Amino acid sequence: MSRVQPARRVAYDTLRAVHESDAYANLHLPTAIARAGLNPADAGLATELAYGTLRRQGTYDAVIQIAADRAVHDIDPAVLDALRLGVHQLLSTRVASHAAVNESVEIAREAGSRGAAGFTNAVLRRVSRDTPGEWMQRIADGARSDDERLGLVTSHPVWIVRALRRALAAEGRADELEQLLAADNDAPRVTMAALPGLAEVPESAVRTPYSPFGFRLGGGDPESSIRASEGRLRVQDEGSQLAALALVHATPIEQGERWLDLCAGPGGKTALLAAEAIGRGARLDANEITPARAGLVRQALAAVPLEVEVAERDGREYAAEHPGVYDRILVDAPCTGLGAMRRRPEARWRKAPSDVPELSELQRELLSSAIGALKPGGVVAYVTCSPHLAETAGVVAEVRREWGEAIEEISARDAVASASRIDPSILPQIDGSGRAQLWPHRHGTDAMSISLLRRV
Structure with a gap:
């Protein structure tokens, strides 16, 4: 019988699923917790261990490389994940050192061999001899540049550090980079939305600062509230709420x-738009290219008494087949996800600079196709959960050049302010456009970029 505590076992199995099978932690972990029958305290520990280890993986790999005196790519992947889990507990939690070491050694023994267990024990005991501050200084001292130092200490690939600096510099706020990198490593609070006209924010909840429908519960599992409301109360980042509402208020x-x-996948913004459509006498259609995600859209819409057709098409083709049909279109485009690294901790390790050109071309094609599907006077909201300038300002600039005087940009900042309790002054002018950019370190949301284009 395994001597590994169930919470650590679930956390480790999540790391293996992410690294071995390209699983998404936010999808795999809840299922693993339910399967293991963890109580709330153990579920919280498993979540903190899995997410914390994934967020700080770059930093921990640098520590392991020094303590093991070998490159991490030379370590068996299953043993490496046991080491990462152990280092996270030693450097970033209050878990007792002996528990962190002993259970990680047992995991390595099960995953590898007696030799793997001995190796893991030696590395973790080496790590435990120094303080977290001493380890951070050691890896910082070994950096070859300021960007690499920031990347190692804050656990971000260097290319992401540079992309975020450029995005902040567009607002004249490059000096906020370290605040942003730190915010990416903070566990986000669970934010919820009450679908307008269908549910009320619970009296016991704390309202979020901006969205009129956003709130946070005092504690506990939100699933009970979601089930009791039949999905009319739902988990949704406040930035996602504001992105959908910006289109409504454009x-x-x-x-x-x-x-x-x-x-549309996975359907959170779709459900919010559907609820708004009911109260405003509008119709809503949805499209999602991936069948599994289209299924999630249908599940999200089950809470809304509005008939919404969910097509399963390439968005470019769908838009081309509906020229001049729509008054409002949301293009929540596939992107690098650099704005949601708090909630999707593995995302920073899965994307590379080479992914950006292909994604930005897809984004451009989706946005341009959507404009073709607008009626005269119709508006498209172009949204990405990434602040990368190539995916935001760059895409919009290309589409504006393509369409010329047939489109005009309108102020997303004004639309967000109209839809919410946000002070427009905290959404500063960016690069001469009307784009609204939200930030985790400044607004407590995902780094959502919102642009509005109107067909003349």
Whole structure:
């Protein structure tokens, strides 16, 4: 019988699923917790261990490389994950050192061999002899540049450090980089939304600062509230709420408008748009290219008493087949996800600079296709959960050049302010455009970029 505590076992199995099978931690972990029957305290520990280890993986790998005196790619992957889990407990939690070491050694023994267990024991005991501050100084001293130092200490690939600096510099705020990198490593609080017209924010909840429908519960598992409300209360980042609401508030709404969520999966913004459509006399269509994600859209919409057709098409093709049809279109485009690294801790290790050109071309094609599907006077909201300038300002600039005087940009900052309790002054002017950029370190949201284009 395994001597590994169930919470650590679940955390380790999540690390292995992420690294071995390209699983998503936010999807794998809840299932693993339920399968193991963990109580709330152990579920919280498993979540902190798995997410914390993934977020800080780059830093921990640098520590392991020094303590093991060998490159991490020369260590058996299953043993390496046991080491990462142990280092996280030693350097970033209050877990007793002997528990962190002994259970990680047992995991390595099960995953590898007696030799793997001895190796893991030696490395972790070496790590435990120095303080977290001493280890941070040691890896910082070994950096070859300031960017590499920042990347190692804050656990971000260097290319992401540079991309985030450029995005902040576009606002004249490059000096906030270290705050942003630190915020990426903070566990986000669970934010929820009450679907407008269908549910009320619970009296016991704390309202979020900006969205009129956003709130946070005092504690406990939100699933019970979600089930009791039949999905009308739901988990949704406040930035995602504001992105959907910006489209609704972009221009005055006329009765009988037809709206489209072009890249709808997994359906959170779709459900919010559907609830708004009911109260405003609008119709809503949705499209999602991936069948599994289209299924999630349908599940999200089950809470909303509005008939919404969910197509399963390439968004570019779908838009091309509906020229001049829609009054409002949301293009929540596939992106690098650099704005959601708090909630998707493995994302920073899965993307590379080479992914950006392909993604930005897809984003451009989706946005351009959506404009073709607009009626005259119709508005498209172009949204990415990434602040990377190539995926945000760059895409919008290319599409504006392509369409010329047939489109105009309107202020997303004004639309977000109209839809929310946000002070427009905290959404500063960026690169001469109307784009609104949210930030985790400044607004407590994912780093959502929102642009609004109107067809003339």
